[in-house]
Amino acid sequence: MIALAVCTYRRPDYLERLLRAFAQLRLPLRDAVPEAAVFIIVDNDGNDPAVPDLVASYAAHLAGPVEYIIEREPGISAARNAAFGAARRLGADWLAMLDDDEWPPEHWLEALLAERDRSGASVVGGPVRPVFPEDRPKLSRLARFWSVEREYIYGKPFVFCTCNFLIGMAAVAFLGDQPFNPAFGITGGGDTVFFRQLFDAGVAMSWSEDAWISEEIPASRASVDWLRKRRYRMGNAAVRWERDAPVAGDIGSVLRTAAIILRLPVYPLFSREKSDLMLAWLLEFDKLRGRLAAQFGSVYSEYARGDAGAGMGVGIGAGKPCR
Numbered sequence: 001m002i003a004l005a006v007c008t009y010r011r012p013d014y015l016e017r018l019l020r021a022f023a024q025l026r027l028p029l030r031d032a033v034p035e036a037a038v039f040i041i042v043d044n045d046g047n048d049p050a051v052p053d054l055v056a057s058y059a060a061h062l063a064g065p066v067e068y069i070i071e072r073e074p075g076i077s078a079a080r081n082a083a084f085g086a087a088r089r090l091g092a093d094w095l096a097m098l099d100d101d102e103w104p105p106e107h108w109l110e111a112l113l114a115e116r117d118r119s120g121a122s123v124v125g126g127p128v129r130p131v132f133p134e135d136r137p138k139l140s141r142l143a144r145f146w147s148v149e150r151e152y153i154y155g156k157p158f159v160f161c162t163c164n165f166l167i168g169m170a171a172v173a174f175l176g177d178q179p180f181n182p183a184f185g186i187t188g189g190g191d192t193v194f195f196r197q198l199f200d201a202g203v204a205m206s207w208s209e210d211a212w213i214s215e216e217i218p219a220s221r222a223s224v225d226w227l228r229k230r231r232y233r234m235g236n237a238a239v240r241w242e243r244d245a246p247v248a249g250d251i252g253s254v255l256r257t258a259a260i261i262l263r264l265p266v267y268p269l270f271s272r273e274k275s276d277l278m279l280a281w282l283l284e285f286d287k288l289r290g291r292l293a294a295q296f297g298s299v300y301s302e303y304a305r306g307d308a309g310a311g312m313g314v315g316i317g318a319g320k321p322c323r
Helices: 012-024 050-059 076-089 108-119 137-145 169-175 190-200 224-244 253-270 277-295
Strands: 002-008 037-043 066-070 094-099 123-125 128-131 164-168 205-207 213-216 312-316
Touching: 002 012, 002 076, 002 108, 012 050, 037 050, 037 076, 050 066, 066 076, 076 094, 076 169, 076 190, 094 108, 108 123, 108 164, 108 205, 137 277, 164 169, 169 190, 190 205, 190 224, 224 253, 224 277, 253 277
Parallel strands: 002 037, 002 094, 037 066, 123 205, 128 213
Antiparallel strands: 066 312, 094 164, 123 164
């Protein structure tokens, strides 16, 4: 059985769009019968009664039962752990996950599973394509700075974020009941720690260009200023994930930071970016600033908020139905 999971936080309009896309999703056939599926919606808030009503309204239109879970512990790590816990409890063999501000085409799950079958990998990732506000058409030329694309570590495919991936539940069992480190719950970067642990353990990863999904880029994120803040946060979190989840062959966070400092003056010579070198250099500079702050103990908490509480689960009948 395949579980399809999404973590959501106070974005019911986005969640409804995703549920509509789930209703159109094609499930792959096995022996002429559609794969068994369950849909897991983790609400990392629980204070809006419209959200469970929304999920219930789509349950009858989906191709499998819906599990709606309220996880009141703040932070994306808690929400992701709740999703994985539900998948284990429901007996899922595989789990596919995306964020609530994204939506897949009809063939998305078929493409992920086809790459799984082709490669034999336990983790399969796919691209994320940004969709900008209509009044920001010029940003389309810079879409790659917002997108999620294929990555490698030491020449091997590396899936690094939970916004679009498929995983075999057996591959993550060694990480226990909380595969996502709570220490990264409000800072971001916990998904990269998760995947680095899998990579270092030898879990095979692959990539499907056909398994793309779309991501809403709201006006608040559709700017170079936001890109710079995100790159700073990524640099800040990178130091922590290099320390907490080292991969064989790593040189260590301090040496890596020093290497980035030395490379920065000649960064255009090494960058894969060819058409917007100045912007690429500026973002690399912001990443370095984030790394240096982390080296001196400063932690950037992008998702900090003041609420707290305990998680709970609620089942919602049968049918078909995070960063």
